[in-house]
Amino acid sequence: DVKVTQSSRYLVKRTGEKVFLECVQDMDHENMFWYRQDPGLGLRLIYFSYDVKMKEKGDIPEGYSVSREKKERFSLILESASTNQTSMYLCASRRRSTVGEKLFFGSGTQLSVL
Amino acid sequence: GQQVMQIPQYQHVQEGEDFTTYCNSSTTLSNIQWYKQRPGGHPVFLIQLVKSGEVKKQKRLTFQFGEAKKNSSLHITATQTTDVGTYFCAGPKASNYQLIWGAGTKLIIKP
Numbered sequence: 610d611v612k613v614t615q616s617s618r619y620l621v622k623r624t625g626e627k628v629f630l631e632c633v634q635d636m637d638h639e640n641m642f643w644y645r646q647d648p649g650l651g652l653r654l655i656y657f658s659y660d661v662k663m664k665e666k667g668d669i670p671e672g673y674s675v676s677r678e679k680k681e682r683f684s685l686i687l688e689s690a691s692t693n694q695t696s697m698y699l700c701a702s703r704r705r706s707t708v709g710e711k712l713f714f715g716s717g718t719q720l721s722v723l
Numbered sequence: 724g725q726q727v728m729q730i731p732q733y734q735h736v737q738e739g740e741d742f743t744t745y746c747n748s749s750t751t752l753s754n755i756q757w758y759k760q761r762p763g764g765h766p767v768f769l770i771q772l773v774k775s776g777e778v779k780k781q782k783r784l785t786f787q788f789g790e791a792k793k794n795s796s797l798h799i800t801a802t803q804t805t806d807v808g809t810y811f812c813a814g815p816k817a818s819n820y821q822l823i824w825g826a827g828t829k830l831i832i833k834p
Contacts (some may be wrong), residue, residue, distance in 0.1 A: 652813075
């Protein structure tokens with residue numbers, strides 16, 4: 610089974626801090642994604658990566674950046690955390706960019722920004 | 724832009740009653756995927772529908788894809804406590820294969 614591991618289950622940070630969320634997948638998947646999930650809004654795509662060192666903005670990239678230096682690892686960076694970034698962050702991976710490929714999700718990181 | 728609407732947002736049922744959630748896309752979809760997220764968990768892939776008018780069953784779950792490939796439904800017969808969670812539909816954007824997600828329907832079993 611594919612395993613997608615997120616480094617922290619819960620995280621509490623202060624406004625203005627730089628925050629790193631890490632995600633690792635173990636199945637040599639090409640694509641990786643960062644979503645945020647808020648009640649009533651479903652899953653919203655922040656950034657995705659087709660392959661190593663490649664990244665594309667999703668629907669809500671403002672205030673975030675990403676890094677993919679190795680195929681298995683995709684990092685989400687909050688340059689200066691704000692209270693409106695308090696949310697559940699979900700990482701996902703997919704074998705490749707083909708119609709019909711399913712996503713595998715990590716367990717999520719619940720981030721609270723105080 | 725391309726949108727996927729999912730209703731209802733919540734459905735409260737007695738155990739043993741049926742449950743249905745509906746998805747409607749603003750555009751024709753090449754396929755649609757369904758995911759389930761248990762409380763406190765993460766979304767897990769359930770199934771993918773590809774063909775116009777397709778119907779697939781997984782035990783008590785029945786998935787349908789509309790003839791025009793713009794709508795889909797998930798029906799659960801005789802709900803059980805293990806069915807509790809949020810069910811999401813997702814369809815690919817025509818431009819880049821990224822998924823557009825419905826907002827989800829939360830299935831709640833009344834005590």
